Amino acid sequence: MDTINGIPAHPLFVHGVVVLVPVAAVMTILGVVWPAARRRLGFLTPLVALVALVMVPLATSAGEALEKRVPHTDAVERHTRLGEQMIYWVGPLFALSVVWWVLHDERAREYLASRLHLSPRGRRIVDIVIGAATVIVALGALVTVYRIGDSGSRAVWQ
Template sequence: MNTVNGLPTHPLLVHAVVVLVPLASLMAVLAVLWPGARRRLGFLVPLVALAALIAVPLATSAGEALETRVAHTEAVEHHTRLGEQMIYWAGPLFAFTVLWWAAHDERVSTFVVNRLPVLGRAGRAGDWLLGAATLGVAIGSVVTVYRIGDSGSRAVWM
């Protein structure tokens, strides 16, 4: 399905990515830096990150279909190259939010530590490392969405 009511689906699906990736990233940052937010947001953080992860290949696939219908300019090629990178940020964003949630949900962490005691010894250093990785991927995801969107708008309007 490349069109909806005669419109290409790519610009429509891109809106899901543009909303969900920054939202998941913001939620991840809050969960890492603010324990109160972590408790309130709980599993919603990885859930939103999963929705973003699903939206990315849908938008990319629709973009590839649209690419066959537009002129091949350097700007379009640049946008395409950047767009193909988004999955490499959305996947780790989902994975790190799941790991962060699991490490801080009492039920999950107790279950895991009872079966794999070595994970319980990761302690504070492991928490810092996981938090830093989550923050890095969240920030990188938002920067990547911005760069892709900027290149796409330049490809259309310039």
């Protein structure tokens, strides 16, 4: 999809990425570090991360189409290279947000406890490892979306 109503689709899809990736990352971090937020956000966190995950390839694909229509510069090349990295952060963000939600959903937690036979200490270790990985990936997604946006702005305005 190159255009929407004659307008390049890339800037339109990018707005979805620029909003949804940080929202999903912040919601995920809140769910890890603040149990009350985790209970309130529930399945909404992985759902927002899923929509962000869908938006990334749309923006990337539309960006590749737009790249063929604009002058090739070092700034455009840098933006393209950085843009291709976003999926490697949003995919794991989505997956980890689902894992974190499942680990803390009461029904899923009971099922997992009966199947995995983890001690309370074992569950705590799993929480720490998955929680740390989730926060690291969420922070990486935030930094990456910023770097891509900055490089895209520079490619347009310089």
